[in-house]
Amino acid sequence: MDYKNLENQDKDVFLAISREKERQINEIELIASENYVSLAVLESMGSVLTNKYSEGYPKHRYYGGNQIVDIVEEIAIERAKKIFNAEHVNVQPLSGSPANAAVYFAFLKPGDKVMGLKLDHGGHLSHGHPVNFSGMLYDFVQYEVDSKTGKIDMKEVRKIALKEKPKMIVAGFSAYSREIEWQKFKEIADEIGAYTFADIAHTAGLIAAKKMDNPVPYFDVVSSTTHKTLRGPRGAMIMCKEKYAKQIDRAVFPGMQGGPHDHITAAKAVAFGEILRPEFAEYGDQIIKNAQKMAEEFKKREYKVISDGTDNHLMVVDMTSKDIDGKTVEVALEKCGISVSRSTIPNDPNPPIKPSGVRFGTPAVTTRGMKETEIVKIVEWIDKAIGNRDNNKVLNQIQKEVEEFCQNFPIPSV
Numbered sequence: 109m110d111y112k113n114l115e116n117q118d119k120d121v122f123l124a125i126s127r128e129k130e131r132q133i134n135e136i137e138l139i140a141s142e143n144y145v146s147l148a149v150l151e152s153m154g155s156v157l158t159n160k161y162s163e164g165y166p167k168h169r170y171y172g173g174n175q176i177v178d179i180v181e182e183i184a185i186e187r188a189k190k191i192f193n194a195e196h197v198n199v200q201p202l203s204g205s206p207a208n209a210a211v212y213f214a215f216l217k218p219g220d221k222v223m224g225l226k227l228d229h230g231g232h233l234s235h236g237h238p239v240n241f242s243g244m245l246y247d248f249v250q251y252e253v254d255s256k257t258g259k260i261d262m263k264e265v266r267k268i269a270l271k272e273k274p275k276m277i278v279a280g281f282s283a284y285s286r287e288i289e290w291q292k293f294k295e296i297a298d299e300i301g302a303y304t305f306a307d308i309a310h311t312a313g314l315i316a317a318k319k320m321d322n323p324v325p326y327f328d329v330v331s332s333t334t335h336k337t338l339r340g341p342r343g344a345m346i347m348c349k350e351k352y353a354k355q356i357d358r359a360v361f362p363g364m365q366g367g368p369h370d371h372i373t374a375a376k377a378v379a380f381g382e383i384l385r386p387e388f389a390e391y392g393d394q395i396i397k398n399a400q401k402m403a404e405e406f407k408k409r410e411y412k413v414i415s416d417g418t419d420n421h422l423m424v425v426d427m428t429s430k431d432i433d434g435k436t437v438e439v440a441l442e443k444c445g446i447s448v449s450r451s452t453i454p455n456d457p458n459p460p461i462k463p464s465g466v467r468f469g470t471p472a473v474t475t476r477g478m479k480e481t482e483i484v485k486i487v488e489w490i491d492k493a494i495g496n497r498d499n500n501k502v503l504n505q506i507q508k509e510v511e512e513f514c515q516n517f518p519i520p521s522v
């Protein structure tokens with residue numbers, strides 16, 4: 109996109125966007141939740157559909173003139189159903205946390221007991237953290253990863269579930285690198301008559317590519333963002349069994365939201381169309397290969413990888429194994445043009461603002477066409493930067509090398 113009109117009309121914003129475009133071209137993106145959309149997705153987001161109000165659902169709107177918007181929303185729904193084998197899909201949630209809020213609103217009453225993974229063990233704020241609406245409105249009990257293996261121990265999950273008898277069990281995580289035993293979660297929930305809710309925001313693309321197990325056939329309700337491994341626009345979706353369709357739709361609108369963002373719905377439809385192409389399975393496969401190579405390279409250099417490896421697109425590395433904290437690593441790598449996100453580790457003695465770990469992810473670099481050879485090079489730079497974190501000369505040299513390297517791997521959204 110050339111942004112000609114923006115350039116003529118508003119130099120300040122044009123300049124800021126241009127600089128961000130350059131940053132994305134010249135830097136390596138390892139934030140596990142980020143990705144680059146295609147130009148077709150980007151164009152849909154910038155379309156005239158942003159001008160429309162469409163409260164309601166296809167053929168049941170509260171505003172006129174929605175004939176075309178209905179077509180767009182129906183395409184998005186049908187494609188999502190096909191990808192995930194879902195009985196019912198709502199594509200209107202604005203983002204991950206609002207989608208999760210709608211799920212709770214649909215199934216629970218304030219004060220109801222819910223079970224979710226603790227944030228510093230890989231969970232998400234909206235899975236019951238006390239500073240989040242979820243932890244304030246609902247009575248969350250939290251499960252943890254095993255302190256030795258760094259993995260979820262389903263026996264422990266069952267023990268807590270039988271003792272606490274939550275009305276809903278939440279599975280699915282933001283910083284957990286292993287396959288999830290969806291069927292076991294379902295069996296445990298069935299023992300106590302709890303609802304099953306999977307948040308697959310991080311792994312949805314890998315599930316869509318059939319590289320990880322799909323919870324949709326087992327679980328009552330599943331939410332996902334659409335902008336991470338799904339490589340769509342910033343937004344979310346909810347999938348559920350047909351018997352819950354009405355309560356989910358009512359929870360999203362009028363329960364939580366007003367007018368859907370129709371331009372984003374169109375971009376979701378386009379991204380889902382891309383996922384249905386055979387190339388997407390190859391993309392999912394390479395994301396995992398790249399992440400596994402990265403974990404292996406870190407371990408070779410004696411970094412402690414939580415759970416000792418990865419089955420998906422991400423890993424959390426405990427930086428105390430190198431006598432450093434995650435924030436310091438994030439800052440040093442930023443100087444080299446490598447973006448990462450600091451992360452808590454299980455039972456982190458340090459606060460989230462300066463935690464002990466760093467989360468690394470491979471969806472974005474894989475979109476640029478990077479493979480295992482490039483991953484080795486990236487880990488070499490990371491290790492060198494960490495070892496020379498106070499040496500600006502070395503960090504500047506790495507930054508130059510990174511910038512040159514990036515020119516060989518164009519990003520699609522420019």
Ligand code: DSN
Pocket residue numbers: 140141204232282
């Ligand atoms: N902010 C997202 C992430 O980075 O995982 C989750 O909301």
